[in-house]
Amino acid sequence: MFGDDVTIDATVLGDGDPDLAVVGGVHGDEPSGLRAIRHVLDTEPDLERPVKFVVANPPAAVAHRRYLDADMNRVFPGDPDAGERERRLAAQLGEAVDGSLALSMHATHSSAEPLAFVSGDHPAAQAAAARLPLEHVVNHDPAVDGAFTSCERVVSVEVGRQLTEDATQNATKLVRAFLRLTDALPDDPKTGSPAFYTMRDAVEKPAGEDDVGLLVDNFERVDAGTAYAATPDEEYVADDPFYPVLMSETGYEDIFGYRGERVADSLAAAREAWGTPPEGG
Incomplete structure (x- = not known):
């Protein structure tokens, strides 16, 4: 097998x-x-x-x-x-x-x-x-x-x-x-109106710390100077603002998740921010 x-x-x-x-x-x-x-x-x-x-x-x-x-x-x-x-x-x-x-x-x-x-x-x-x-x-x-x-x-x-x-x-x-x-099933689909983000880099967990907790929620803006995680003895503070993406205490061994940037509220604006090539181009 x-x-x-x-x-x-x-x-x-x-x-x-x-x-x-x-x-x-x-x-x-x-x-x-x-x-x-x-x-x-x-x-x-x-x-x-x-x-x-x-x-x-x-x-x-x-x-x-x-x-x-x-x-x-x-x-x-x-x-x-x-x-x-x-x-x-x-x-x-x-x-x-x-x-x-x-x-x-x-x-x-x-x-x-x-x-x-x-x-x-x-x-x-x-x-x-x-x-x-x-x-x-x-x-x-x-x-x-x-x-x-x-x-x-x-x-x-x-x-x-x-x-x-x-x-x-x-x-x-x-x-x-x-x-x-995609027209594989009949009936009109239920659609969304999402916000668009870019995932920038990983948020490291403190080495050797087992008792650490997250203080933020995914996709809720974290301002610079705000604590995003803490142990009983120390807080971990954001140097720059970011949006948490895939952050959890248990999902990854060495990282909490990722820092994201909210780039747009429309697909057209997101594509401009991402530098997406034109469809068919």
């Missing part, structure tokens, strides 16, 4: 060659996306366009581990000949969704509310993320290398808190919203 011969698991629903994809299980310990895919497949919807549903990292999902050899969401575009399984799976996944608009689902320790991540280089993914029913869209290019969103036309969503039923319900709703806004 955990040998070298690993492959993604892809199922096509509907007739024809799909140019839409729904992906879960990039991280094997985030089952909400897989459960949402299973629910949609079990209901056998009458799709008006074919869609490819993909389990990205089956062995990690079976083991209920984030990854087996390497974090799959840090190694794109992957390498089909690599020794690390996730690098081979990343190459397979990139090939499987090439040319497709893809929704990739994750879960987090930091937020119960869904949010989306995109690359500043890919306008089609940005356009899709801007229409999903959520409040925040983040370009994480400056802070993260090798993410699935580095592949063209991929939207990554954090659907809620890891291992909660709410995350599974959110994931299922977002899959259906994605399929409606």
Whole structure:
């Protein structure tokens, strides 16, 4: 089961060659996306366009581990000949969704509310993320290398808190919203009006401190001079203003999460701030 011969698991629903994809299980310990895919497949919807549903990292999902050899969401575009399984799976996944608009689902320790991540280089993914029913869209290019969103036309969503039923319900709703806004399902989609951010850099945890607590909420502005975390003996104060992104006490081993900058309230203004190339350019 955990040998070298690993492959993604892809199922096509509907007739024809799909140019839409729904992906879960990039991280094997985030089952909400897989459960949402299973629910949609079990209901056998009458799709008006074919869609490819993909389990990205089956062995990690079976083991209920984030990854087996390497974090799959840090190694794109992957390498089909690599020794690390996730690098081979990343190459397979990139090939499987090439040319497709893809929704990739994750879960987090930091937020119960869904949010989306995109690359500043890919306008089609940005356009899709801007229409999903959520409040925040983040370009994480400056802070993260090798993410699935580095592949063209991929939207990554954090659907809620890891291992909660709410995350599974959110994931299922977002899959259906994605399929409606791409005309794969009938009926008008429920859309959002998000704010747009750039993720800048990591917020380090104090080394050797176990009893440390966060004092701020994600996407709530932290002013310069404000304490954002504290131990019983010390407060940690922001040198410059920032918006917390993916910050939690337990989500990462060495960092709380990331500093973000709110750049716009509209997609057009966000693209200008990100330097996004024109669609089709």
